[in-house]
Amino acid sequence: MLRQIIQESKVKAVRELLGRSERIVITCHMSPDGDAIGSSLGLMHVLAAIGKEARVVTPDIPPQILRFLPGAKDIVPYSKYTDFARQLLCDADLIFCLDFNSLYRVDHMRDDLASSSAPKVLVDHHQDPEDFADVIISHPDQSSTAILMFRLLCRLELFNLIDRKAAMCIYTGMMTDTGNFSYNSNDPDLYVVIAELIRKGINKDEIYKRVMDTKTVSTLRLNGYAVGTKMQIFPEHKAALITLTQKELDDYDYQKGDTEGLVNAPLAIPEVTYSVFLRDDKRYIKVSSRSKGDFPVNKLCEKYFNGGGHVNAAGGEFEGTLDEAVEVFMSSLAENDRYLHD
Helix, strand or coil, rough: CCCCCCCCHHHHHHHHHHHHEEEEECCCCCCCCHHHHHHHHHHHHHHCCCCEEEEEEEEECHEEEEEEECCCCHCCCCCCCHHHHHHHHHHHEEEEEEECCCHHHHHHHHHHHHEEEEEEEEEECCCCCCCCCCCCEEECCCCHHHHHHHHHHHHHCCHCCCCCHHHHHHHHHHHHHCCCCCCCCCCCHHHHHHHHHHHHCHHHHHHHHHHCCCCCCCHHHHHHHHHHHHHHEHHHCEEEEEECCCHHHHHHCCCCCCCCCCCHHHHHHHCCEEEEEEECCCCCCCEEECCCCCCCCHHHHHCCCCCCCCCCEEEECCCCHHHHHHHHHHHHHHHHHHHCCC
């Protein structure tokens, strides 16, 4: 039995919105990860099962590693099919906003999303959501938006319509946002949900292999180069930094998702408490951070990198050059020492 954490008034509001909606758009943040795509596709499959016309619109192209998920081929990336995505947003009766807490997180899609007259439902697990949605279901205590979506579907009495395809997507979101249940994963409810998804027919071992244990030659070489050549350790601050320039990414034929999990590598070193990865994404510097124990990388990302997240997993975007982002990181080290424990 799962704890009921979503307020009944919000469940009722979503139920009423679904009852009067036929064309539904599901969207998520830019550079979508496993949680964003998994929760979006999971919801899409269930909405289709109740006869709704549901489409997933992402700000940009999802990573190749997630394209095995059922329904992934039907995703509409706004960056590639702008006119079609804009029309879907305009015609929608209802829009679900998943795994982001601020409109800036949808990048160039922001104006079209904001201007759509459709009611919006936000389902997210990041702190301090902006007040742009008609219904806000925000629970930062949850390890992923995917598990929050599972909870919402159950409260909407749609559990029986979660088939194997939807279960695969939801599980993928739960797995990726916890590093295969290696952090933010001590809630007993998490394993209750996993058991239910297995009963729905998923092969969790196969999903792990497809998402987290399948690499191309160039991906392996890029990650090996990053750890072997670009990783810096700061023992006095218990910190690690990895940076990759645009040229270095190009040299290794970088594709979206190729550096997924790279930020975790330095945490295998006992003396490292937190790790930061800075990647040049042309228009901005993508920031990823992970930590052990109670070191709050979300505070680091909030203060220095226009981002946020959770205690052990956070990220952001830095407007500037990679060298400038490195300078900001270096200047933060002494202040971050206050979060360290002997």
